[in-house]
Each structure stands twice: as structure tokens, then as C-alpha cells.
Amino acid sequence: MAKLDLDVLPIPARLRDKEPPRLDKPYLWRDFTLFALVHILPLGALFTGTKWQDWAVCVGLYWLRMFAVTGGYHRYFSHRTFKTGRVFQFLLAFLAETSSQKGALWWAAHHRKHHKYSDTPWDAHSPIRHGFWHSHVLWVYYPDNDPTDYKQVRDLARYPELVWLNEHWMVPVIVLGALILLTMGWSGFFIAFALSTVLLWHGTFTINSLSHVYGSRRFATTDTSRNNWLLALITMGEGWHNNHHHYMLSTRQGFRWYEIDLTFYILKVMSWFHLVWDLREPPAELMRASAPAAKAADEPAPEVVAAP
Incomplete structure (x- = not known):
């Protein structure tokens, strides 16, 4: 795969007089070290042993919190693609923050800037x-x-x-960790809580690091966003990233019947019970395989790899 010539992605006119950011500051290594140490916690299960319940709750917490991140942080707080009440909004933020991916407002602010500056030097996480x-x-x-x-x-x-909640985003993390420890013991803490958190982190992070590099492009967006079925499966629909960058106002990100989007399906069911409402769908022409808008964009994009 040939490396992308960044001239393929010209700087938008509105940014040409703006000084590009320099990544010349040291990372917050103390905070990163704490993040890295969490990856070691699951090894504690080698000393405690495990129960089948530990693994079952691990799987359940992965998918529950993945939904909170994709349906909450992303489709609700970042893009406001559906509506809900104030109480459920708070509960959604609380559950999403148990993912230990910082606060809902922090997450949404960065994601909105990602779309504003996608794949330009101002994009905080462009691979x-x-x-x-x-x-x-x-x-x-x-x-x-x-x-x-x-x-x-x-x-x-x-x-x-x-x-x-945004300023005290560790509170939900501590509450969940303590609840697991008190009800399931150390084996539950190591597997159900710590391991599911690590898997959730990296499942979510793949959308930033891989979905602008690997996959297919239906729409000729101004960035390198791609659709990737495997990433869509592990992130409950977020892997249809090219669809999303083409029409980010849609709650639904799988634009074809075969593009599995579990987050949308769950939100749809929740709308039947009036927990959420006014879910936005993409325009009908984008949903049709023969639509001119989609057909014109079904062209190969430059093959790219991430910068070293």
C-alpha cells in the first residue's frame, strides 16, 4: 500500500492563513502510565482464578459500554442525531463515562473539532x-x-x-469498579471490570487509528474516511465511517441493509418505549444502492497508510 501524498488532501481555504499546530510538547506521561498499568490488572486473575460469571459480565460490560460510547458520546452528545429527556441524558453520560474515556463534554468537543478539521493538521487524531x-x-x-x-x-x-459529571468523570469509573469488586470479588474486578475496560478502549480507539486507513469508500468525502465491516462489528456500527463522514447528521450509520449497525437498532427499539425520539435517518437517495449520489462516489480512493 503506497503512502499518501498529503497534497491529495489540500488545506481548506479557510485554514490556509492559520498556523498549523506543532506537536512539540511532551505527552502527559504520568497519566499515560496509569492508563498503561490498567492493562496489567487482568493478569491478577492468574492468582485468583476466574468464574464463568466473570467472563459473562466482561462480555456484557463491553457491549453495554460500547453502546453508551457509540450511542451516547458519539451519536447523541457529539452530533445530536436524536433527542431524549434530561434524566436519560444524564444516565447516558454516566454510563458512557464508566468507559474511562473522559467526560461526555470533553469527548463531544473533540469529536466536533475532528469533523471540522478532519485529516488536516488541526485534526487531533488523524492517522x-x-x-x-x-x-x-x-x-x-x-x-x-x-x-x-x-x-x-x-x-x-x-x-x-x-x-x-464532565469535570468529575472518574466518579462513574470508580462507582462501577467498586460495585464489581464488592459483588464479584477480585476475579470479577480483574476480568469483568479491568479486562472489559481495556478491550473497550482499544475497540473504540480503532475508529480513530484504522477507519481512515483501511476499508472502502462509497462517498468522495474531503478526508480519507472509510467503511470497514470488521470495525463496524466490534464497535456496534461505527465502522461505517465513510457513510458517517458523508452525512454525519444521521443516527443510522449503516446505509445498506447489510451494513450492520447495532447501535442504531438498539436506539430504534428504545424509541418505541419513548426513551429517545426523533431519530434522524439519511436521505432516501443515500439509502438506495442505485442512487446517483452514491454511485458517483463509488470510486477507488488513494491507497494510504498512516504516517510513521
Whole structure:
């Protein structure tokens, strides 16, 4: 696979007079070390042994929290592709924050900037611009990315309970970890909590590091976003990334019947019980395989690999 010539992705006119950011600051290595140490915790199960319940809850917590990240952080807080009430909004943020991926407003602010600057030097986690490891995880520990840019999420910052939860995002993590430890013991803590958290991290992170590199392109977007069926399976639909970048206002990201989008299916069922409502679908022409808009964009994109 040939390396992409970045001239294929010209800087938009609105950014040409803007000084590109320099990644010349040291990462927050202390915070990263804590993140890395969590990867060792599951090894504690070698000393405690495990029960089948530990593994069952591990799988359940992976999928439950993946839904909270994809349906909550992404499709609700970042893009507002559906509506819900204030109480359920808070519960969704709380559950998503048990993923230990920082606060809902922090996540949404960064994601909105990602779409604004996708694959330009201002994109905080473009694998094309910044390489695999930075886009996969290190960007989180770059000092400029640590604060929450509340200007990007004024619509969410008007809710004081969301701001509090965003500033104290470790509270849900601690609550879940303590609950697992108290009810399932150390083996449950090591497997059901720690292992599922590590798997959840890297499952989520693949969308940043891989979905702009590997897969197919239905739509000729101005970035390198791609559709990847495998990533869609492990992230409950987020792998239909080219679809999403082409029409980000849609709750549904799988635009074809065969593009499995578990997050959308669950939200659809929840809408039957009025927990959520006003789910947005893509325009009908984007859903038709023979639609001119889709057909014209079914052209091969430049083959790319992430920057070193």
C-alpha cells in the first residue's frame, strides 16, 4: 500500500492563513502510565482464578459500554442525531463515562473539532497526519487536548449536571469498579471490570487509528474516511465511517441493509418505549444502492497508510 501524498488532501481555504499546530510538547506521561498499568490488572486473575460469571459480565460490560460510547458520546452528545429527556441524558453520560474515556463534554468537543478539521493538521487524531500511535491513544495525553473546549459544546454546557459529571468523570469509573469488586470479588474486578475496560478502549480507539486507513469508500468525502465491516462489528456500527463522514447528521450509520449497525437498532427499539425520539435517518437517495449520489462516489480512493 503506497503512502499518501498529503497534497491529495489540500488545506481548506479557510485554514490556509492559520498556523498549523506543532506537536512539540511532551505527552502527559504520568497519566499515560496509569492508563498503561490498567492493562496489567487482568493478569491478577492468574492468582485468583476466574468464574464463568466473570467472563459473562466482561462480555456484557463491553457491549453495554460500547453502546453508551457509540450511542451516547458519539451519536447523541457529539452530533445530536436524536433527542431524549434530561434524566436519560444524564444516565447516558454516566454510563458512557464508566468507559474511562473522559467526560461526555470533553469527548463531544473533540469529536466536533475532528469533523471540522478532519485529516488536516488541526485534526487531533488523524492517522494520516500524525501516525498510528498518536491517533490511536497518545493524542488523549497530549497537553493541548487535555482541557475541555466548552466553546464547542455550548448546547451541552448549559446543563450543570453534565458539566459536573464532565469535570468529575472518574466518579462513574470508580462507582462501577467498586460495585464489581464488592459483588464479584477480585476475579470479577480483574476480568469483568479491568479486562472489559481495556478491550473497550482499544475497540473504540480503532475508529480513530484504522477507519481512515483501511476499508472502502462509497462517498468522495474531503478526508480519507472509510467503511470497514470488521470495525463496524466490534464497535456496534461505527465502522461505517465513510457513510458517517458523508452525512454525519444521521443516527443510522449503516446505509445498506447489510451494513450492520447495532447501535442504531438498539436506539430504534428504545424509541418505541419513548426513551429517545426523533431519530434522524439519511436521505432516501443515500439509502438506495442505485442512487446517483452514491454511485458517483463509488470510486477507488488513494491507497494510504498512516504516517510513521
